[in-house]
Amino acid sequence: MQEITTTRTNPYIDPVLHIWHGEIPLYLFLGGVVAGIMILTGSWFLLRPTTERSRALSLLPWASPVLLSVGMIFLWLDLEHPFNAWRFYLTLKFGSPMSWGAWILLLIYPASMLLAWAGSPAEVRQAWLGRLAKVPKLDRLSDWASENVKPLALANVVLGAALGIYTGVLLGTMAARPLWNSAILGPLFLVSGLSTGAAFLLLYRLADQERITLSKIDMGFIAVELLLIALWLIGLASGGAAARAAVAQFFGGPYTAAFWTLVIALGLVTPLIAEVIEHRHKVVPGRVTAVLVLIGGFALRWIVVFAGQHSGWVSELTQR
């Protein structure tokens, strides 16, 4: 027999005391999508500088600052003391991913907006320059961006990768939460971000050739993602008691159904099969697979954040 009673008030006993709620998985998901868009569009500029882009693809880099702002609003809403958020920018702590993440977010705005500007169709730029004629030096900035597309594209790739990895590392460095405490979470969130970023781009009216290219590389991302998830689960399942208790949430525990249906079956395996079939039969990929990938990516963040908070060392508190 083993019976435990305690008078403590904390998340293990009282479910209202959750650490993070829905805002955080939402932010992590949007952050991943932005990372994907930045890396994909940045690489597009670097690798295919001369090929003509569809209007949609030329304008889509603007999605990065927009989606990031939505994500940051969620992040801000999660703070219990939102008006102290500026304090993130009074310090830079290397031991705290949340600290350097805050700085990465700040750098992303100029980099993504300048590249989006430089990549926008000429008539769009002209129209806006006309409308914003009162803003001083805007034409100078515009010229500068157009002359520096390459370094800007590179900055987008690098910052996008940093953003994608940091969202995973943020959770991965928490030794107190065995489900998160894995070095795989950084690359996993990065690849999932790339895949959901590609899926987001595919929602828009791209040229056929662009759709085919994106969906082709997405197959690679999904395959790598499945591999990383397998490694993550194997790592936990072969770890200590706390890690095994954490991963058991996916094998018979409360998150089993959601994880295997939403993340694995619907979000990864189905789109992968659909994409393979599309390419075999030379069909131009549609939007349904993209929607599934986005659902899967969101479910992954949601489940990892919530299941992770339920994992802890507490089961070992009694084992001395």
Added chain:
Amino acid sequence: MSDKSYAMVLDTRTCVGCSACVIGCKTENAVARSYARDWVFTETTGTYPNLHMTIRSERCNHCEDAPCVAVCPTGSSHYGPGGTVQVNQDKCSGCKACIAACPYGARFIDPNVGAIDKCTFCVHRIEHGVPTTSCQEVCPTQSIYFGDLNDPNSEVSQLLATREHYTLLPGAGTKPKHFYLK
């Protein structure tokens, strides 16, 4: 900062789990309603009639290698007097990274302030000449000891030198400074 190293020692042989420490702390520190900075843990093991009961009064361990301090993006969580772990509520953004990082569940958001609250080892008393923490003062079985580990003659150093003891979750690697006598 002083060159002291504050630590707490709890005698599990004499602790009866009366929760006086919880109430004493709540009163001293005006802890938010329905929250507590310390708590009593009771575990019964064995098969009837051979039962064994362990009772511990627990709180923040003021870890020497505290993950809550490492993850704090604002510098609000920091090392204070005698190596204790303190929170500057004015700097806290309520991001809750430290709650996620603490393996012991010692932290919570004070709903009245929107900032982190947790045990302070009563440094506001200790640093101003009151020799005891509030939980220690009210403990009717005198099971709680507090003192300086760097002073070999202090009560806590003497107890740890002579009695068998353990810390909670040593595998979490945080080097707790809250010890339990067997």
